[in-house]
Amino acid sequence: MRPRLAGMAIVTLLALTTACGGGGAEQPADGPVTITMWTRAATQAQSERLVKAYNSGHRNQVKLTVIPTDNYQPRVAAAAGAKQLPDLFASDVIFVPNYTSQGLFLDLTDRIAALPYRDKLAPSHMKLGTMDGRQYTLPHTLDLSVWFWNKDLYAKAGLDPEQGPKTLKEFAEHATTIDEKLGEGGKVHGTFFGGNCGGCYVFTFWPSVWAAGGQVMNPEGTTSLNDQAAMTEVFAIWRGLYDKGVTGPTAKEEQGPTWAGFFPQGEIGVMPMPSTTLGVMPADMKIGVAPISGPDGGESTFVGGDSIGVSATTRNADAAWDFLSWTVSDEAQVEVMAKNKDVLARTDLAGNKYSAEDPRVVLINSLVAKGETPYALRFGQTFNDPQGPWLRLAREAVFGDAAKVPQLNAEVTKSLTQ
Structure with missing residues (x-):
């Protein structure tokens, strides 16, 4: 789940008549098969690289269509209702349970079981692609939440530039020190966050709860635990940073689209960031990367990104699987993904030859096995929708009346079960 999705509610999908474990009658073909694939714009670069590499070395070909991210769910819903889904389509991993529960993906359980590295596939993505013990998707792209720190600002503030939090x-101590030492004039700030962005909160605050051994929901995704001690302490630390002005004046209004744009300008000392932004940072910028920790330690991450599956209505199931299984092969993961500093879908390849050149990339890859992706069928309405109850809870906890959190938490639970 990328934070830029804040505000996008889950679209009600039309169920297919095809059974979840059914089909995909195969289309007879004497020659090479061209399969169709959809992905959202948020994963365009990675998807295009994979398709290009596959097409250059295989008789079968993949025709990729990239759809604007905000239009993606309505397009899938319309295609599902008309039974005109492509052979393959990707999805923000957080919404995969909705698609599997409505029969949009082909059951891949037996095919996945035959993969020699099936137990090394990104566990959070595989978990959300599983329903009633059956598996429907593979990891497509991954984006993790981590802490970045600006080594030059650390040095100027008298902090050890080689030691992140x-x-x-x-x-909080590092951010405060940087703000106090370098913040005069208002250009440099200790940290920053998306204070009016539901997706930003879950992507960057929840890992601190998990690192502390807490949870934000029950396993079924029907009960909110965001009024419990672990979340309360995380909120309190961030509230203290805001109250002291360490987060900068615009954090309270930041709705998501630009929340990650300030760190690359060299204006922020330390902040949670999407791991995928490491590869697009200024070449001369000295950046440290650390796992997100709890108040007193531990480490975790929000494992976001996309999963991909074969549509239940495909007539090219074997050809679609040939591409899909290739995308998680050693060749694709190392020579396409790792070569471009992307996070890998397999935990056994974290220290590959390309990643090994940058210890920060190795660290990011290693977090795939330690992070979490929360499960909830009503995630979008509850946590991403700017009119939903989660954003109201988070804003009261950080900027307003924290005493309202228990009542608002009950509203979050109500939203999860409606």
Whole structure:
């Protein structure tokens, strides 16, 4: 789940008549098969690289269509209702349970079981692609939440530029020091976050809860635990940073689209960031990367990104699987994904020859096995919708009346079960 999706509610999908474990009658073909694939614009670069590499070395070909991210769910819903889905389509991993529950993906359980590295596939993505013990999707792209720190600002503030924060409390201390030492004039700030962005909160705050051994929901995704001690302490630390002005004046209004744009300008000391932004940072910028920690330690991450599956109505199931299984092969993961500094879908390839050139990339890849992707069928309405109850809860906890959190948490639970 990328934070830029804040505000996009889950679209009600029309169920297919095809059974979940059914089909995909195969289209007879004497020659090469061209299969169709959809992906959202948020994963365009990675998808195009994979398709180009596959097409250059295989008789079968993949025709990729990239759809604007905000239009993606309505397009899938319309195609599902008309039974005109492409052979393959990707989805923000957080919404995969909705698609599987409505029969949009072909059951891939037996095919996945035959992969020699089936137990090394990104566990969070595989979990959300599983329903009633059956598996429907593979990891497509991954984006993790991590802490970045600006080594030059650390040095100027008298901090050790080679030692990033190891706890959320230390994170707050570093950010405060940078703001106090370098913040005069208002250009440099200790940290920043998306304070009016539901997706930003879950992507960057929840890992601190998991690192502390807490949870934000029950396993079924029907009960909110965001009024519990672990979340309360995380909120309190961030509230303290805002109250002291360490987060900068615009954090309260930041709705998501530009929340990650300030760090690359060299204006922020330390902040949670999407791991995929490491490869697009200024070449001369000295950046440290650390796992997100809880108030007193531990480490975790929000494993976002996309999963991909074969549509239940495909007539080219074997050809579609040939491409899909190739995307998680050693060749694709190392020579396409790792070569371009992308996070890998397999935990056994974290230290490959390309990633090994940058310890930060190795660290990011290693977090895939330690992070979480929360499961909830009503995730979008509850946590991403700017009119939903989660954003109201988070804003009261950080900027308003924290005493309202228990009541608002009950509203989050109500939203999850409606």
